[in-house]
Amino acid sequence: MRTAFAEQFDVPPGYLNTASIGVPPARVADAVEAAVRRWRTAADNPPDFDAGVDTARAAFAALVGVDAAAVSVGASVSQLAGLVAASIPGGSRVLLARGEFTSLTFPFAAQRHRGLELTEVDLAKLPAEVAGHDLVAVSVVQSADGGMVDLDALREAAEAAGAWVLLDVSQAAGWLPLRLDWADWVVGVAYKWLLAPRGVAWLASRPEALDVVIPHAANWYAGEDRWGSSLYGLPLRLAGDARRLDLAPAWLPHVGAAAALPWLASLDLAEVRAHCAGLADALLDRLGLPPRGSAIVSLDLPDAGRRLAEAGVRASARAGRTRLSFHLYNTMADVEAAARALGR
Known part of the structure; x- marks a missing residue:
């Protein structure tokens, strides 16, 4: 369980795939789960x-x-x-x-x-x-x-x-x-x-x-x-x-x-942006690449997808490259895990 911006997340370490699917705060998942329970008991109109x-x-x-x-x-x-x-x-x-x-x-x-x-x-x-x-x-x-x-x-x-x-x-x-x-x-x-x-x-x-x-x-x-x-x-x-x-x-x-x-x-979205883009740029820095100020990183590195997956880092393959994406529940630990997997 991680805490970010006063919410709890069950996001696993190394999850860098928000651009595909975001992981909800536990409170949000609980709300949907409660709605499913109401549905199965005919509690709603x-x-x-x-x-x-x-x-x-x-x-x-x-x-x-x-x-x-x-x-x-x-x-x-x-x-x-x-x-x-x-x-x-x-x-x-x-x-x-x-x-x-x-x-x-x-x-x-x-x-x-x-x-x-x-x-x-x-x-x-x-x-x-x-x-x-x-x-x-x-x-x-x-x-x-x-x-x-x-x-x-x-x-x-x-x-x-x-x-x-x-x-x-x-x-x-x-x-x-x-x-x-x-x-x-x-x-x-x-x-x-x-x-x-x-x-x-x-x-x-x-x-x-x-x-x-x-x-x-x-x-x-x-x-x-x-x-x-x-x-x-x-x-x-x-x-x-x-x-x-x-x-x-x-x-x-x-x-x-x-x-x-x-x-x-x-939330203060300027703070959220600084957090997300800051983590993405930190990864680029470890890879010897210039910052981009975006929450999405796209890498053209040999076997990057396989190496990340073997290290337990979740990413996506998009347009022939490896895409990693950062959100408010990510930390420097995720950056370090990705950098280690990529040999940096």
């Missing part, structure tokens, strides 16, 4: 889960710097990004980072039959290439290697070009301080640095951008009166705010999200 859905929605809003009324509930990045991709005008020119995670890019590629034109450029060059495009879709922190987009430069370039911006915070929210109310859309999942179960995602929309999105998955939960008049029959009557894009929630994952996200939103 469907509306009982609404408070948790709304609590997690508000906490996600706080983590990315927007109003809760701007946030829609979904299940995955691809599902929510797909709403945007299917709603922008045919023929739109979309700018993407080369090597971007496909949950963000495939939804736009799937719309090529409507004439969408996709352009991929290196992440570092992306802000300079915004002119001439209608929309930019990019992860704040890249999944494959932890590269970070220059948000200030992107914002300036998008405003000058009049381009929409869709940001994916799946590898950033929870360790990186964010204020993204300027972006048209912000999407993110719960099961990485947000330490909640898989099956929850959110989409924050600026008012003008929300009006662009067609509710292709319109359903009763997105209705203005979701437990009353929205349940049966026509006409379409959706909520007036971002709830109009809600997907009916997977209840148990939202129980975990409602327990985890408010705690994360209450």
